[in-house]
Amino acid sequence: MARRAALLQALPSPAAESDGGQDRLRAVRRGAVPFGYLSPTVVLLMILMVIPIVMVIGYSLMDNVIMKKNPQLVGFKHYIDILTSDTFWSAASNTAFFTVVSVVAHLVIGLLFALMLNSPLLGGRTKAVFRTIYVLPWLFTVAIIAVLWRLLLDPNGVVNYLLTTTGLTGTQIEWLSSPETALFAVTFINIWSGYPFYMTSLLAGLQGIPGDYYEAAEVDGANAWQQFARITVPQLKPIIISMALLDFIWTTQQFALIWMTTGGGPLGTTEMLSTFTYKLAFTKYQFGTASAAAVIVLTISMVLAFFYVRAQRARD
Amino acid sequence: MSRRTRSTLARIGLIAALVIGAGYAALPVLWMLSSSFKPNTDIFAYPPQLIPQNFTWDAYAAIFTDPTKVRFFLNSYFVSLSVTVLTLLVAVLAAFAFSRFDFPFKKVLNVVIVSVQAVPPITLLIPYFGLIVFLGVYNTYQGLILTYLVFTLPYAIIMMTGYFNTLPRELDEAVKVDGGSSWTALWRILVPVSVPGLVSVGIYTFMIAWNEYLFALTLTKTPEMRTVPIGIQLLMGQHSYEWNQMMSMSILGCIPILLLFLFFQRYFIGGMTAGAVKN
Numbered sequence: 001m002a003r004r005a006a007l008l009q010a011l012p013s014p015a016a017e018s019d020g021g022q023d024r025l026r027a028v029r030r031g032a033v034p035f036g037y038l039s040p041t042v043v044l045l046m047i048l049m050v051i052p053i054v055m056v057i058g059y060s061l062m063d064n065v066i067m068k069k070n071p072q073l074v075g076f077k078h079y080i081d082i083l084t085s086d087t088f089w090s091a092a093s094n095t096a097f098f099t100v101v102s103v104v105a106h107l108v109i110g111l112l113f114a115l116m117l118n119s120p121l122l123g124g125r126t127k128a129v130f131r132t133i134y135v136l137p138w139l140f141t142v143a144i145i146a147v148l149w150r151l152l153l154d155p156n157g158v159v160n161y162l163l164t165t166t167g168l169t170g171t172q173i174e175w176l177s178s179p180e181t182a183l184f185a186v187t188f189i190n191i192w193s194g195y196p197f198y199m200t201s202l203l204a205g206l207q208g209i210p211g212d213y214y215e216a217a218e219v220d221g222a223n224a225w226q227q228f229a230r231i232t233v234p235q236l237k238p239i240i241i242s243m244a245l246l247d248f249i250w251t252t253q254q255f256a257l258i259w260m261t262t263g264g265g266p267l268g269t270t271e272m273l274s275t276f277t278y279k280l281a282f283t284k285y286q287f288g289t290a291s292a293a294a295v296i297v298l299t300i301s302m303v304l305a306f307f308y309v310r311a312q313r314a315r316d
Numbered sequence: 317m318s319r320r321t322r323s324t325l326a327r328i329g330l331i332a333a334l335v336i337g338a339g340y341a342a343l344p345v346l347w348m349l350s351s352s353f354k355p356n357t358d359i360f361a362y363p364p365q366l367i368p369q370n371f372t373w374d375a376y377a378a379i380f381t382d383p384t385k386v387r388f389f390l391n392s393y394f395v396s397l398s399v400t401v402l403t404l405l406v407a408v409l410a411a412f413a414f415s416r417f418d419f420p421f422k423k424v425l426n427v428v429i430v431s432v433q434a435v436p437p438i439t440l441l442i443p444y445f446g447l448i449v450f451l452g453v454y455n456t457y458q459g460l461i462l463t464y465l466v467f468t469l470p471y472a473i474i475m476m477t478g479y480f481n482t483l484p485r486e487l488d489e490a491v492k493v494d495g496g497s498s499w500t501a502l503w504r505i506l507v508p509v510s511v512p513g514l515v516s517v518g519i520y521t522f523m524i525a526w527n528e529y530l531f532a533l534t535l536t537k538t539p540e541m542r543t544v545p546i547g548i549q550l551l552m553g554q555h556s557y558e559w560n561q562m563m564s565m566s567i568l569g570c571i572p573i574l575l576l577f578l579f580f581q582r583y584f585i586g587g588m589t590a591g592a593v594k595n
Contacts (some may be wrong), residue, residue: 031419031420032324032338033417033498034413034416034417034418034419035419035496036417037409037410037412037413037423038409038413040404040406040408040409040410041407041409041410041469041473042425044465044466044469045428046430047462048440048463048465048466049428049432049435049440049445049466050531051447052443052447053439053440053441053446054441055443055447056440056442059442059443065439065446066442066445066446066449077344103470112337113337116330116333116334116337117334119330121323121326121327121330122327122330124333126334129340133338133341133342134338134341135343135577136341137341137344139570139574139577140570140573141526141527141544141545141569141570142435142527142529142545143347143527143529143549143569144545144548144566144569144570145545146538146564147548147549147552147562147563148344148345148347148348148563149344149350150350150563151347151359151559151563152344153343156362156515157360158347158364158583161362161363161364165363173424179577191339196341197570214486249434253436253437253438255437255438255529256529256530258544259529259533260529260549261416274436274438277438278438278441278530281441281442283443287442287446290442291442291443294436294441294442295439296437297438297439298436301429301436301439302434303437304434305431305433305434308434309431311485
């Protein structure tokens with residue numbers, strides 16, 4: 001998903017401009033100039049962020065919002081309803097599984113591919129070809145990834161063909177429509193679609209490690225594993241931490257992939273916090289309850305973002 | 317074992333591993349391509365055919381001859397290009413302020429812009445739905461374009477600010493000495509030398525808009541307002557699945573991104589990984 005690539009890094013700070021000895025009026029006029037440049041951004045942020053967040057918090061405390069005309073304040077009723085419902089907790093645990101497994105697998109596969117592509121044993125051309133192939137899943141939007149994997153994982157599809165003819169499974173498995181396998185199947189698809197982001201970033205990181213570190217280690221008699229554990233991993237650690245946190249934030253918010261493959265089913269086994277919230281709002285039209293769920297999801301994301309910004313600060 | 321044979325063996329092992337990895341990455345994509353050239357009846361043929369036996373352009377013809385489906389593409393192009401132009405315009409102005417001025421609340425605004433990116437789309441969707449209906453832009457291009465800016469602006473501002481910071485201040489000082497305003501400095505001097513940064517941000521912005529699903533699903537309603545991601549889903553009918561058409565539409569749907577990637581590979585990857593790799 002493209003949003004994956006959005007960044008949460010802080011704005012780079014420019015050099016301070018000293019402005020001593022100016023007369024007052026000119027200083028005021030000067031002071032207004034940056035706000036002129038910023039006004040479109042500020043207006044858009046008000047409309048698109050500040051007001052909507054105030055609205056959703058307001059909705060979450062009310063009944064009969066949006067579709068009906070007589071809103072009433074109901075306090076924390078919706079929050080209590082949600083936090084005591086089994087559906088919410090099962091969606092939360094599905095989301096946790098989906099997210100943790102995806103993030104770990106993205107990291108492992110991304111690192112493995114990056115290390116292979118960075119190997120000195122390969123020529124530049126070979127590297128370029130394989131890098132392009134490995135980036136492929138990144139170029140597809142979630143909607144495309146979802147229909148493609150529905151085709152591949154169809155009971156009569158090619159995945160089942162390969163598994164049954166090689167004898168790995170006896171019968172055709174309904175990957176996306178049986179409760180035992182659906183969560184694994186959507187997680188698998190998400191892993192396939194997400195690793196290139198890590199791979200590309202880690203590859204850039206690997207290329208940034210000075211070669212003499214390895215030469216020095218070689219002289220000291222360190223073997224390949226020791227070099228990996230003592231040089232590569234510590235050098236990549238800052239990148240790994242920020243990417244994993246970013247991925248964590250985005251994966252907990254994943255909606256389109258689930259919606260287009262399983263819709264949260266079968267029997268709620270792939271229900272995520274995002275699909276749970278969406279259904280409350282747009283299939284059940286319980287906008288108050290949905291808003292409370294949305295605020296809970298927002299809180300989770302903000303907590304994760306806080307850790308991300310802190311990790312990012314520590315790096316600078 | 318000599319050093320040489322060891323390195324040859326390591327190389328063979330590595331190539332083998334790379335080929336397996338390439339299969340994992342590329343076989344699903346090849347399957348999509350191959351299925352898009354099959355008649356729908358051959359999609360689940362047994363045994364599966366990686367190379368279509370009854371090669372046909374039917375699935376593509378079905379897309380191009382159906383005005384509704386062509387419209388999905390036109391909508392996607394129109395919305396994505398509009399979002400890109402607007403984002404670049406607003407972001408250049410904001411980035412100029414961040415890069416070249418000091419002003420009160422700069423830190424606060426900075427924090428807001430950064431945290432916007434962590435806000436879940438689903439949280440914004442509910443109030444947007446209310447707002448969009450209230451503003452009378454439900455099921456319109458304006459509604460989509462406006463709401464997409466929330467995804468694209470923060471990133472674009474951050475990237476452009478970083479880019480402007482790398483340009484020496486002497487550039488704009490020279491304009492001031494000649495009596496020009498900061499406005500002249502921005503448009504005559506900074507923007508023309510920032511083309512690589514603009515391309516990078518533009519590509520990224522286009523991709524976000526092109527790929528967006530959740531808002532397009534919820535804030536539009538009629539088939540003539542739908543974008544490609546929703547159009548693909550609409551092909552999953554109640555009774556029949558037009559798999560070959562879904563695949564051909566997917567191929568056509570990834571072409572703009574693929575072309576951007578092939579022609580601007582450096583900007584593409586540079587832009588996408590700028591956050592993860594310290595520059």
